[in-house]
Amino acid sequence: MAAHTETQIFPGTYGSRTQRTRNQPARVLGMDENRLARGLGWFSVGLGMAELVAPRAISRLVGTGNHKTLTRAYGLREITAGIGILSSQRPAGWLWTRVAGDMIDLASLGAAVESPHNERGRAIFGLASVAGVTVLDVLCARRLSQQKARAAASIIVDSSPEECYRFWRTLENLPRFMEYLESVRVTGPTHSHWIANGPGNVPVEWDAEIIDDVPNHRLSWRSLPGADVTNSGTVEFDPATGRRGTIVRVRMDYGNQVLAIAAKLAGIAGRDPEQMIRKELRRFKQIIEIGEAITTEGQPAGRRSSVTWLDKIAR
Amino acid sequence: MRANCWQGKRNVQVEQVPEPKILNKRDAIVKITSTAICGSDLHLYNGFVPTMEQGDIVGHEFMGEVVETGPEVKNLKIGDRVVVPFPIACGICFFCGRGMTSLCENSNPNAWMAEKLWGHSPAGIFGYSHLLGGFAGGQSEYARVPFADVGPLKIENGFSDEQVLFLSDIFPTGYMAAEACDIKPGDTIAVWGCGPVGLFAIKSAFLLGAERVIGIDRFSGRLRMAHDKAGAEIINYEQADVLETLKEMTGGRGPDACIDAVGMESHTPGPMYAYDRAKQAMMLETDRPIALREAILACRNGGTVSIPGVYGGFVDKIPFGSLMNRSIQIKTGQTHVHRYLKPLLERIEKGEIDPSFVVTHRLRLDDAPQGYDMFLNNKDECIKVVLKP
Numbered sequence: 001m002a003a004h005t006e007t008q009i010f011p012g013t014y015g016s017r018t019q020r021t022r023n024q025p026a027r028v029l030g031m032d033e034n035r036l037a038r039g040l041g042w043f044s045v046g047l048g049m050a051e052l053v054a055p056r057a058i059s060r061l062v063g064t065g066n067h068k069t070l071t072r073a074y075g076l077r078e079i080t081a082g083i084g085i086l087s088s089q090r091p092a093g094w095l096w097t098r099v100a101g102d103m104i105d106l107a108s109l110g111a112a113v114e115s116p117h118n119e120r121g122r123a124i125f126g127l128a129s130v131a132g133v134t135v136l137d138v139l140c141a142r143r144l145s146q147q148k149a150r151a152a153a154s155i156i157v158d159s160s161p162e163e164c165y166r167f168w169r170t171l172e173n174l175p176r177f178m179e180y181l182e183s184v185r186v187t188g189p190t191h192s193h194w195i196a197n198g199p200g201n202v203p204v205e206w207d208a209e210i211i212d213d214v215p216n217h218r219l220s221w222r223s224l225p226g227a228d229v230t231n232s233g234t235v236e237f238d239p240a241t242g243r244r245g246t247i248v249r250v251r252m253d254y255g256n257q258v259l260a261i262a263a264k265l266a267g268i269a270g271r272d273p274e275q276m277i278r279k280e281l282r283r284f285k286q287i288i289e290i291g292e293a294i295t296t297e298g299q300p301a302g303r304r305s306s307v308t309w310l311d312k313i314a315r
Numbered sequence: 316m317r318a319n320c321w322q323g324k325r326n327v328q329v330e331q332v333p334e335p336k337i338l339n340k341r342d343a344i345v346k347i348t349s350t351a352i353c354g355s356d357l358h359l360y361n362g363f364v365p366t367m368e369q370g371d372i373v374g375h376e377f378m379g380e381v382v383e384t385g386p387e388v389k390n391l392k393i394g395d396r397v398v399v400p401f402p403i404a405c406g407i408c409f410f411c412g413r414g415m416t417s418l419c420e421n422s423n424p425n426a427w428m429a430e431k432l433w434g435h436s437p438a439g440i441f442g443y444s445h446l447l448g449g450f451a452g453g454q455s456e457y458a459r460v461p462f463a464d465v466g467p468l469k470i471e472n473g474f475s476d477e478q479v480l481f482l483s484d485i486f487p488t489g490y491m492a493a494e495a496c497d498i499k500p501g502d503t504i505a506v507w508g509c510g511p512v513g514l515f516a517i518k519s520a521f522l523l524g525a526e527r528v529i530g531i532d533r534f535s536g537r538l539r540m541a542h543d544k545a546g547a548e549i550i551n552y553e554q555a556d557v558l559e560t561l562k563e564m565t566g567g568r569g570p571d572a573c574i575d576a577v578g579m580e581s582h583t584p585g586p587m588y589a590y591d592r593a594k595q596a597m598m599l600e601t602d603r604p605i606a607l608r609e610a611i612l613a614c615r616n617g618g619t620v621s622i623p624g625v626y627g628g629f630v631d632k633i634p635f636g637s638l639m640n641r642s643i644q645i646k647t648g649q650t651h652v653h654r655y656l657k658p659l660l661e662r663i664e665k666g667e668i669d670p671s672f673v674v675t676h677r678l679r680l681d682d683a684p685q686g687y688d689m690f691l692n693n694k695d696e697c698i699k700v701v702l703k704p
Contacts, residue, residue: 156409158407158408158409244409245409275427278427278430279427282426282427285420285421286421289405289407289408289420289421290341290405290407290408290421291340291387292339292340293424294339294405294421294422294423294424294439294461295338295339295424296338296424296448296449296450296451297338298336298338299335299336299338299450299451299459300316300318300332300333300334300335300372300451300455301320301332301368301370301371301372301451302318302320302322302328302330302332302370302371302372303320303368303369303370
């Protein structure tokens with residue numbers, strides 16, 4: 001048992017959600033992209049506040065004449081992006097909104113350089129400053145987008161690791177608790193074919209292989225090249241203290257973030273991946289403990305549509 | 316079938332809806348013979364419980380006759396008369412195994428929602444918001460009852476509906492609140508709120524050996540019932556200073572235990588009410604804990620504050636220093652109804668209590684909206700409404 005208790009899913013610190021795909025961390029201005037993103041986030045907030053509070057001074061500084069309302073609107077945009085970056089665990093999307101904002105700024109400043117009403121020297125200084133930040137934004141956004149999207153969750157199940165493993169290892173069982181899956185068909189000792197529900201009920205299919213199989217303890221799988229949605233996952237089963245069942249830990253990696261966002265749009269990887277895994281684990285627990293997942297789908301209510309906004313965000 | 320549906324703040328309507336079906340193997344369908352409006356339904360009615368949706372069927376106190384059973388329900392037959400506990404519980408998981416059925420890990424399909432608000436999820440509850448499972452409730456002609464093999468209590472000995480209906484919630488709720496006070500001979504218990512749960516808490520405190528029980532409310536009808544039917548001494552908080560009066564009654568020491576049977580929408584004649592109401596309106600706090608604050612300050616050193624009253628979110632100005640420095644313990648939770656069903660039915664059988672004493676109004680299910688209005692506004696000294704589908 002001792003060899004089996006080492007945990008791979010949460011090595012060292014629990015709950016770390018992103019990892020770099022490269023071996024060597026890439027550095028810009030001596031910072032890795034996560035730190036750089038935070039810096040740019042604070043920069044956004046600071047610049048936004050300045051634009052909001054002192055639009056005239058900012059306009060004068062970059063020689064764009066006196067467009068108070070417009071400058072304030074840009075300020076709001078900056079603050080939104082800044083808060084988005086700082087409060088998000090996966091800020092790549094927010095970084096890309098900064099890049100879009102930079103384009104708007106560059107266009108505005110470009111017009112200002114051309115305009116005879118403005119101070120040409122200052123406008124060129126403004127243009128150069130924004131261009132510098134844009135380079136950083138693009139670099140940072142690209143690097144963040146290459147990070148893998150990772151989601152992990154765990155649950156305690158009142159059953160033995162053996163029973164939990166056996167149920168999971170029978171891959172045909174997965175669609176019983178992973179609701180986005182239509183079916184999993186075993187095609188070989190380690191190979192299987194997965195079909196998921198895509199948008200508009202168009203099925204999305206891929207082949208997967210088991211890459212690590214420690215009976216009663218760990219199972220890892222990954223999609224084979226050519227999959228619509230590259231993904232891999234690991235599940236571990238460890239006995240809980242005091243014979244209180246099994247701690248089941250799952251980690252899923254969805255390709256890189258660009259693919260993850262695409263998958264999200266396609267409605268497959270779904271909403272918040274971590275929340276999705278937590279829901280799947282709950283259903284897994286219910287199937288193991290009480291034989292099936294509890295549901296309210298199909299019960300009566302005094303409304304025309306059976307699907308409400310809560311159901312939508314719940315799925 | 317007809318069912319009472321939540322339509323928005325202060326708006327419930329009896330609508331025509333489809334009949335419920337068996338959705339899980341351990342479900343049963345119950346044809347409801349009696350159902351009641353609970354004080355906690357008023358929190359839904361007043362719009363203080365999040366994640367209610369237009370059209371949700373409300374109601375969690377009901378009983379009736381089994382008309383259909385799922386393939387894995389072996390202990391119930393068609394025609395059995397049952398009382399249904401308001402929390403939904405699998406009977407198997409870690410918490411159910413320890414008797415804490417209102418914390419069942421397997422009965423809330425929307426557990427993730429509760430986890431976001433409360434950190435972890437309790438059990439699902441009939442007709443009590445999507446946060447607690449989004450289960451259709453029992454103020455209707457029929458209801459689907461999940462885990463029917465472990466929840467419903469069979470009634471076999473000719474009691475009237477009103478004598479056993481309140482085993483579904485308010486009797487066990489009052490009883491668990493009193494039990495949490497760990498009552499010793501000679502103890503004095505103070506109960507904030509003389510609504511149905513408060514009344515059952517008073518009765519239960521006496522059943523469990525309290526020597527004095529003091530009921531606190533502002534409505535004369537409730538105070539009269541607490542005094543005449545439940546045997547409590549009474550304080551009208553609009554006419555007397557509660558803390559001073561309790562000190563006077565207990566020689567300055569305070570009650571041995573205090574029960575807050577009011578919950579998130581308490582009242583006070585003083586400026587604190589305006590303060591909390593304003594904060595609630597501005598969403599700076601979700602619940603008004605006026606009775607709870609008073610219960611903490613009133614409780615004797617080393618005593619217990621027991622909270623059956625429902626809270627949903629966040630409160631402020633809780634006198635935590637008073638709790639800590641005076642060794643006061645807090646006991647609370649949704650009622651683990653399942654574990655009280657049989658013992659309390661036995662007490663009814665022995666004639667120790669007849670729970671029907673709280674009923675003041677009997678209405679048709681179609682008059683449910685009127686019942687909510689009467690109960691909320693204490694019209695016609697309304698204390699407990701029973702609806703007949």
